[in-house]
Amino acid sequence: MSLPSKKTIEIDENITHYVHKMLNHEMVLKYEDSKCVQCSFCHRVCPVTISIYDEIYKKTAIGTPDEMKIDSEKKIVIDVDKCIHCGLCSIICPGFALELLINGENKLLLIENGSIPEFKEEIHVLKNGNKVRKIVDGSITIESNEKDDSIIQKFSNECATGALSKKDKNIEIDKKLCILCFKCSEASKNYEKINVKVFRDRFMNVNGEPGSVWNAVMLRVLGKEGKIKGIISKNQNKLIDSMMSLLSKEKETGKD
Template sequence: MSLPSKKAIQVDENTTKYVYRMLNHEMELIFHEDKCLECGFCHRVCPVTVSIRDEIYKKTAIGTPKEMRIESDKKIVVDTEKCVWCGCCTWICPGYTLELFINGEKKLNLVDNGSLPEFDEEVRTLENGQKVRKVVEGSITITCNEKDAKVIDAFCDECAVGALSRKDKKIEIDKDKCILCFKCSEAAQNYDNISVKIFRDRFKKVKGEPSSVWNGIMLRVLGKEGKIKGIMSRSQNKLADAVMRLLAKEETIKEE
């Protein structure tokens, strides 16, 4: 039995354990830096949001050092003061980069109690042997007016799952590989002649029924699309897709 404590433990160069010990209960959130795809899904689903000193800015318990306003060279950091060890970040992580252990057992209580459904996994293996899964479906469009092949190659390298490649002066997207993570759309802000539009229409197939937790997560991950995703029938979903793509087109035209 130990006194309550929360701490981050650097296990090795690639592994950080975020530990909460409370009397005879121990929870560990483990982050594997080398597997992180920098996709940002964990930040989006974390249920903890705190306004900081009345600023509009909201803080979750996990995110990039920039999002967390923490000085660190890690891709992702966890604030042990805010984290509640719920495992939502673990549940969605497409790179199997996060793990939650409760009293030494790998566990996701929110799935076990039916609050979150399980993903119907479609796992792919990257060239480096890492397992990756897609958790959402949608569309991605890249407009490239860049003429410098080196710049295009550098942009394609931004994708952690190898979904982008250059063909002459064009960027090709392997839509089966793309996990719709927004990393390239954020990176495009540093490229004058490349723009990216990504729309997440729906989650991949899941096992289980939606709950109130699930609905909240849909909104945070899918945004406005999440509301339309509440429609359950196949034909209505098709209609929703068509509407979202039309909206996407309109936005693209407006910005050009």
């Protein structure tokens, strides 16, 4: 019998596996750096952030190197010791950069067991051939008095989906490609003459009965604070137990 273990395996310079092995059960959170559009949706929905570490330490199991206070060349880093392999980030990830593999199979357990409802998404293909999906409705406004072409161009390049482009002295937004991710609004804080406001109003068409887990996820994604009721704990083991019992609903359903 082997003890539970967690480890990070660099498959190559693009793909990393974050592995949690328990007995003969292996959960892998797979991350592909080239697909990541640096939107930080994953950081917002991670239940480790929402519950145990929340506001006090601002710690999380996933986020940009800045958010995680870790030095890395990667766009996103995962703290495998804190990650509970619930797969919420992979369900939400607009860039299809994350996948939860359970015993080698791609799984969306929280959707399959009804903890998270299905929601509509719009998929678009980017110039580099990668796909991106839009999952929230809302709006974006850009006010700019910037006249310097190179600064306008530099700001347009901040958007990883290619939704921003320079047209004469203006910044144009391709609303189809914009996933309302706050990346440009955060970046605009470093541009004196450019101001961006992003509003996320709601998820695009949610099917099914939203529960407390979903309510918290939705609030966080919409840019507010939300705690996941039922998995709030100051204790990492209790948090894992709670998430495991959510995940194990699948087995109970199977028995009925």
